[in-house]
Amino acid sequence: MTLIIKPKSEFEVCVEAEITPEIARNLEDAKNFKVYLGKEERRLEELFDLEFVDDREEKVILKGDFSRVKWIGREMKGGEIIVEGNVGMHLGAFMEGGRIVVKGNCDDWVGGMMKGGEIVVEGDTGNRVGCNYWGESEGMKGGRIVIKGNAGNYIGEKMVDGEIVVEGNAGDFVGSEMKGGKIVVRGKAGYTGWDMKGGVIEVGECELSPSFVKDAEGVWRGDVNVKGEGVVRILQD
Amino acid sequence: MSVIYIKGGIVVDPTQGIDGEIMDIFVKDGKIVEESGAGKADTVIDAKGMTVVAGGIDIHAHIAGPKINAGRAMRPEDMKYARNKSGPLRCAMGRVLMTCPAIGYEYARMGYTTAIEPATPALYAIHTHEELDSIPMVDKAVLPLFGNWHLTFKFAAEGDIEKMKAFIAWAIERSKGFGVKVVNPGGVEAWKYGRNVHSLDERIPGFEATPAEVLSTLIKASIELNLPHKVHVHCNNLGVPGSAETTAETIKLAEKIGASKDGRESLHITHIQFNAYTGEKWRDMGSGAEELSKLVNRTPVTVDMGQPIFGHTTTMTADGPFEFALHKLFKSKWINKDVEIETGGGIVPITYRAKSPVNAVQWATGLEFGLLVDADKVVISTDYPNGGPFVEYPYIMTLLMSRKFREKEIEEKGVNSYIEKATSLPSLDVERTFYEIVKMTRSTPAKILGLENKGTLKVGADADITIYPFDCRNVSPEDYEVLLKGLRSVAYTIKDGEIVVKDGEIAKEVWGRTFWVNAVKGATQEIIEEDLNEVFRYYTVSRGNYGVREEWIRRPETIAIEE
Numbered sequence: 060m061t062l063i064i065k066p067k068s069e070f071e072v073c074v075e076a077e078i079t080p081e082i083a084r085n086l087e088d089a090k091n092f093k094v095y096l097g098k099e100e101r102r103l104e105e106l107f108d109l110e111f112v113d114d115r116e117e118k119v120i121l122k123g124d125f126s127r128v129k130w131i132g133r134e135m136k137g138g139e140i141i142v143e144g145n146v147g148m149h150l151g152a153f154m155e156g157g158r159i160v161v162k163g164n165c166d167d168w169v170g171g172m173m174k175g176g177e178i179v180v181e182g183d184t185g186n187r188v189g190c191n192y193w194g195e196s197e198g199m200k201g202g203r204i205v206i207k208g209n210a211g212n213y214i215g216e217k218m219v220d221g222e223i224v225v226e227g228n229a230g231d232f233v234g235s236e237m238k239g240g241k242i243v244v245r246g247k248a249g250y251t252g253w254d255m256k257g258g259v260i261e262v263g264e265c266e267l268s269p270s271f272v273k274d275a276e277g278v279w280r281g282d283v284n285v286k287g288e289g290v291v292r293i294l295q296d
Numbered sequence: 297m298s299v300i301y302i303k304g305g306i307v308v309d310p311t312q313g314i315d316g317e318i319m320d321i322f323v324k325d326g327k328i329v330e331e332s333g334a335g336k337a338d339t340v341i342d343a344k345g346m347t348v349v350a351g352g353i354d355i356h357a358h359i360a361g362p363k364i365n366a367g368r369a370m371r372p373e374d375m376k377y378a379r380n381k382s383g384p385l386r387c388a389m390g391r392v393l394m395t396c397p398a399i400g401y402e403y404a405r406m407g408y409t410t411a412i413e414p415a416t417p418a419l420y421a422i423h424t425h426e427e428l429d430s431i432p433m434v435d436k437a438v439l440p441l442f443g444n445w446h447l448t449f450k451f452a453a454e455g456d457i458e459k460m461k462a463f464i465a466w467a468i469e470r471s472k473g474f475g476v477k478v479v480n481p482g483g484v485e486a487w488k489y490g491r492n493v494h495s496l497d498e499r500i501p502g503f504e505a506t507p508a509e510v511l512s513t514l515i516k517a518s519i520e521l522n523l524p525h526k527v528h529v530h531c532n533n534l535g536v537p538g539s540a541e542t543t544a545e546t547i548k549l550a551e552k553i554g555a556s557k558d559g560r561e562s563l564h565i566t567h568i569q570f571n572a573y574t575g576e577k578w579r580d581m582g583s584g585a586e587e588l589s590k591l592v593n594r595t596p597v598t599v600d601m602g603q604p605i606f607g608h609t610t611t612m613t614a615d616g617p618f619e620f621a622l623h624k625l626f627k628s629k630w631i632n633k634d635v636e637i638e639t640g641g642g643i644v645p646i647t648y649r650a651k652s653p654v655n656a657v658q659w660a661t662g663l664e665f666g667l668l669v670d671a672d673k674v675v676i677s678t679d680y681p682n683g684g685p686f687v688e689y690p691y692i693m694t695l696l697m698s699r700k701f702r703e704k705e706i707e708e709k710g711v712n713s714y715i716e717k718a719t720s721l722p723s724l725d726v727e728r729t730f731y732e733i734v735k736m737t738r739s740t741p742a743k744i745l746g747l748e749n750k751g752t753l754k755v756g757a758d759a760d761i762t763i764y765p766f767d768c769r770n771v772s773p774e775d776y777e778v779l780l781k782g783l784r785s786v787a788y789t790i791k792d793g794e795i796v797v798k799d800g801e802i803a804k805e806v807w808g809r810t811f812w813v814n815a816v817k818g819a820t821q822e823i824i825e826e827d828l829n830e831v832f833r834y835y836t837v838s839r840g841n842y843g844v845r846e847e848w849i850r851r852p853e854t855i856a857i858e859e
């Protein structure tokens with residue numbers, strides 16, 4: 060089934076709503092799904108209008124302003140979420156499968172520690188896309204994040220596997236302490252490759268860490284400071 | 297305050313020799329009272345089929361102060377687990393390291409009503425009290441660290457018991473502390489030169505004293521001062537093969553000195569598991585628990601287990617050189633701290649793995665102590681957070697009560713079979729009775745701490761009560777699942793005469809007292825004036841600004857020792 064969710068009002072404080080396509084399976088469960096308005100526990104239908112379309116999908120459509128709604132798609136394993144506007148922090152954190160499409164912009168922490176599935180953002184995102192949460196030693200471990208606009212600082216920190224594609228520009232610290240996987244920034248990026256241990260970065264133009272060495276094929280390898288075997292290809296070199 | 301009748305419960309109270317009798321308990325104005333003095337009940341709890349015991353007491357858990365706070369900052373990945381995030385209670389976070397509200401709530405939900413923070417530099421006691429004041433639900437106290445303080449070394453070297461008495465009394469008054477904690481005496485000082493001390497008779501760098509002299513003078517002074525809780529020691533050589541020998545020598549020091557004036561023990565060896573390994577290398581490491589338990593049982597010494605729990609945790613101790621060794625061993629993050637002329641400390645995250653032979657031996661060794669030491673002398677602890685979260689006490693209680701559960705855990709967790717060779721645990725058929733478990737979590741720690749109104753259901757005692765949702769006379773070691781479930785989720789916790797937990801959930805947030813000991817009348821303070829003024833030339837704070845004033849503490853309660 061498809062579940063269409065619309066906020067009943069503007070939210071004065073942030074809402075934490077770990078909405079996944081699984082909740083579209085049953086109307087009663089969806090109505091009673093636990094969410095938090097600040098520190099108060101609420102049922103989903105208290106804060107949002109819910110509409111069900113009886114089809115063969117497992118799908119959630121978010122309509123309206125979700126820019127203060129956090130943790131959408133957390134740990135989601137399958138199905139699809141379509142966000143028609145903007146969305147708040149931690150979209151698709153720990154995601155394992157399925158697909159999230161955002162027609163607007165995202166806040167920070169898109170796909171934090173994601174393991175699988177796909178996130179497509181048609182607008183821009185904030186900082187820390189596909190990163191590790193504070194204190195964790197590994198960031199994104201699989202799946203794919205595509206950002207059609209621009210991304211903020213810290214893209215793919217401590218990334219282990221998977222792929223992040225930014226069609227526009229990115230900020231500072233792309234692929235810091237990256238261990239594997241691939242990051243593509245088609246436009247410009249700031250500081251790139253700091254303490255990179257492995258994986259591949261392709262970037263239009265960037266401020267590469269000085270501790271990289273150019274090989275015979277014109278590919279930069281490093282970060283030598285950490286005996287890294289990362290590869291950076293600067294497309295406009 | 298209200299009057300509560302607890303009707304028809306099955307009461308277990310070792311302090312009165314009551315083992316599973318159906319009785320009524322009456323509570324009024326925060327105390328346990330006679331029926332005749334109770335008056336009309338505001339609340340009647342029908343405890344039929346339930347077990348009524350005193351509130352639990354944690355004798356050793358690092359719940360407040362600079363160490364756990366630095367640990368929280370160092371491990372944001374441990375802090376992101378939400379235990380409570382909505383409702384009238386405060387946000388409670390943390391997997392093993394927890395926030396202050398989480399610590400209070402989890403103790404209460406487990407039926408515990410008192411907890412002792414066992415290691416704070418007196419210099420930082422102000423911070424520790426601020427944090428203790430942020431922990432709801434439980435009564436608490438803090439033990440300042442003496443074992444590496446320059447003044448301790450000086451008075452130990454001079455063998456001056458009178459000065460040591462004056463110094464102890466001064467320091468616990470200034471820090472609003474409860475007793476004397478010693479961590480690796482001399483070793484933390486040696487660590488400031490990149491070294492450690494390896495035996496009780498080695499000279500401490502820069503001083504004329506040895507760890508044995510430090511311990512002996514502190515024990516003698518504590519006995520003479522009549523402190524309610526005597527010396528609480530984390531022995532030298534902690535956490536290495538061969539440490540069992542050092543522990544045995546430490547116990548013998550106390551044996552030589554003898555018991556306290558009131559007949560109670562004169563030394564508490566904390567988290568003894570971590571200090572009880574035989575062998576010379578990790579490869580031939582084994583458990584010294586059998587021998588040490590025999591020694592503890594016949595000497596004026598008590599212990600707590602320091603039971604490791606398989607899984608993630610964070611170690612934190614004033615034992616700086618030990619933490620450095622852990623950091624080298626596991627290549628994990630590390631914090632080191634030097635506390636002026638008082639002490640030091642370190643923090644390192646670790647994981648106890650059932651399949652690791654070393655961790656398996658540690659796990660088995662802790663349990664051996666829990667099974668082999670007299671229930672009047674051993675207290676359940678994990679040395680939170682060093683061995684793991686205190687919320688696992690019900691799990692430890694069940695392991696001690698059921699051999700079948702131990703066998704199941706060994707099988708299911710795949711505990712390394714090296715324990716068959718290196719420990720006696722697999723062959724031990726000891727099963728603790730519920731009565732003994734109540735001792736090990738209530739009356740024994742209360743006795744060791746000298747808290748007469750705790751750990752008992754006697755008339756006049758503090759109305760700190762746990763009601764378990766099962767009949768302790770009917771659960772057999774075979775039903776370990778029932779036992780574990782019942783111990784994990786109490787029916788009621790009553791704190792100072794108020795129901796604070798009902799059916800495993802917090803019913804009311806309350807604020808406990810902070811006990812501190814005033815023993816200044818027990819010693820001549822003037823004799824250390826010059827010594828104090830001399831060391832304060834080297835402190836970052838002046839003597840006038842050193843310490844914690846009673847009015848800064850939320851609910852202080854003085855235990856005054858009259859000479």
Ligand SMILES: [Zn+2]
Binds near residue numbers: 356358566567613679
């Ligand atoms: Zn400890």
